[in-house]
Amino acid sequence: MAQDDNSGKDLAADDSSAHIAVPGASTGTAVVAPDAVKNPGLPAHRKRVTDLDPKKEKRAARTVYTLFYLSIVGSVWAVAAYMAFPITPGDLGSVRLNNLFIGLGIALALLALGIGAVHWGKALMADEESIDIRHPVRGSDETRQTAVEIFDTANKESGFGRRSMIRNSLFGALIAFPLPAIALFRGLAPEGKDTEPVALLSQTMWEKGTRLTRDPDGAPIKAADVTFGSAFHVIPDGLSDISHSDGMLEEKAKAIVLLMRLQPDQLHEVEERKTWSYDGIVAYSKVCTHVGCPVALYEQRTHHLLCPCHQSQFDVTNHCAVIFGPAARPLPQLPITVDDEGYLVAQSDFTEPVGPSFWERH
């Protein structure tokens, strides 16, 4: 890699705006002025204060090694802090101190080391600018010619171009060989009975007579306990008995419900859903119909539900129709009633899939 040690002075004579010659390369629509200003070449080198003043140079050297010693101090400090600030179980303060003092030690070690090295480079190492000459990125004509000849020879010797049957069948084989890998990835999801995703997405744990219970303790809810303006986070009875490995979270992700009581005259119910509410108590899926966040915020004054993820808003008085935001569909309603003991129960499962839309939904 040629490095010439001229000070750049002779570049003034060079046509410095000239680009590296690429054979046959067009300048496109670039305008190359015949009377362009000439490059004046590198300005005269200006010495640093550390080059001129030996005292300053000594001081810079002192700074550099002081920083390096300081870095050692930082590393030792970090190790000492590791031992001096152990974590006492249950004491968050000890975690904080451990984190802080080990971290500060490491930071000191690293920063002093880095700043020292950079200072050395900037203040003490030679700072005369060097110049490398660039060469065209493309290979020389000779190299390219040789490369072409090699390919030609390889082609002749192998018959790659001539033996089209061999070549094309090779391409075919190369295209086909990754296919088994794609097939293998079918195993990412369960197979067999009752594992069809569309069927799974279309049903939840709710069925006729399932009690509405509180999330997360699973206590059943009496209709009388639901006061005006209140909102309950609801899960189906029996959910908390399922273990995680048996799909508790998957069931919960579909079955969560919000329960609210409004004055019956505030509800604008369509005829066929008049029986789905009980005495002004309505239950709606808590899973946003946009991308599935829990629609957790209920504003009782306006009876609006707000999804905190993307701010879709649903009007509870109007079957949770979308009134703002990216969601497109109302929240599905869970038909409810009360059982003999006065507890709220579902009349059935949801009548449509809950949660975000999917291709096969309709």
Place this chain on the structure above:
Amino acid sequence: MSTTTATTSSPEAKKASGGFTAAASNYIDERTSISAAVKEFGRKVFPDHWSFLLGEVALYSFVVILLSGSFLTFFFQASMAEVHYDGSYVPLKGVEMSAAMASTLDISFDIRGGLLMRQIHHWAALLFVASIGLHMLRIYFTGAFRKPRELNWVIGFVLFILAMAEGFTGYSLPDDLLSGNGLRIIDGMVKGIPLIGTWTSYLVFGGEFPGDQIVGRLYTLHILLLPAIVVLFIALHLMFVVVHKHTQYPGPGKTQRNVVGFPVLPVYAAKAGGFFFIVFGIIALIGSLFTINPVWNYGPYDPSPVSAGTQPDWYIGFADGALRLVPPHLEFVWLSHTWSFNIILPLLVIGVFIVLVLLYPFIEGWITGDKREHHLLDRPRNAPTRTAIGAAGVTFYAALWAAASSDLIATHFQLTMEGVIHALQAMLVIGPFIAYFVTKRICLALQKKDREIALHGYESGRIVRLPGGEYIEVHQPVDEYERWKLVSHDSYKPLMIRPNSRGKITTGQRFRAALSRWFFEDRIAPVTQTEIDRSHDQH
């Protein structure tokens, strides 16, 4: 060669260049031929500029991520098996959670320095993506992507995407409430994709959302597959930097044919090596002083709770914002399938945007038709249309990004949620146009100012009264070095359409001419020597 000469010459050589170092170097070189590499690269010159450090920050923060991440893998358990937490953090004691969450809490509360490493890892990841983004903006606005570096732009672009993928997969590993909600959103988006959505989600999650597979799968991606590809692409990226040699800013003595700067040994080794420790040190300092991602506050993932005002890591913001800004009611049933354009549209918009970023070097190269090698950078003002397009792109991204915090903007500034969304929707559409025109005018004005200074010098502030009674302000001419910066830049003119060899004007030509007109119609030519001479004659 006789044995006598060999035995007599080697002690001499040893003596001449001094003991152990020489012997060790000799030992290694005889087995690796490494002297050739030292000869080739040892004095390779790199130009200096602060903006060249952005790429270095990206590289170094990636090294920090690898180091801190390796530490974390020794303690983290990528399993969604249910455990009852039994660690030091009292508020969650006995709570059911996945092993992933529990081991994250153990790293944070029971392993000395574990929290520090977690925070260093997370902060370094945030810095990694940020520095790549800024590095890309530097490349873009200085035209460093032009021939011969178009392919390296593509490699860098892939690295940017991979960095975001690394970030998101890592963010999701602790299986806490916040990351679980992030995955829920991804699940919802994937399901909205026509034809393949439902099954893609089903396969990715290994069944219904959330399943008990996703953390393990993301872990494999996060620590094996993605880092391997990132390392490969970084190696390619740096190899091309060596092949092309670094670009440099225009200035006296700097040409398209040279590189002016400092040699690798010793100056660059000291500065770049030192800078690695500075970057690492700053990340360590932030990690020891500032909490990031306190998963213990969020608790384990549960599909039911969510808190208001939750935010993704910053680099996912633009995608989340796109989901929020989409107009309402964009879903319908057609051909008995559900078309969720409230998902498809944001995906398309983001897709088109990033593909345009990817293709920009090729588009500009096609418009100018300039096939020369470009090693001198453009000052942004000297490529007004490119700079203006960049400003428009930044504005577009900024609107999407701000939208990810629309709820926080509304609550902090006491605005309505709807008002903020509508304002950002307007900004998304109108903002880029405003940014484009304002930036272009600023660039042209700066070019005019440069011309003025190159030809007539600075206004010195000294008012002189001429014998005839006329007052003039004396202009101080700039020296030739200063002037060179102002006059040395590429200039293009709009393409003239000419019939091809068959006497036809093709549609492609027309389109290219239209784009060329758009790019170069407003053109301020660089000052020529003739103009300078003429202006001197006048004074």
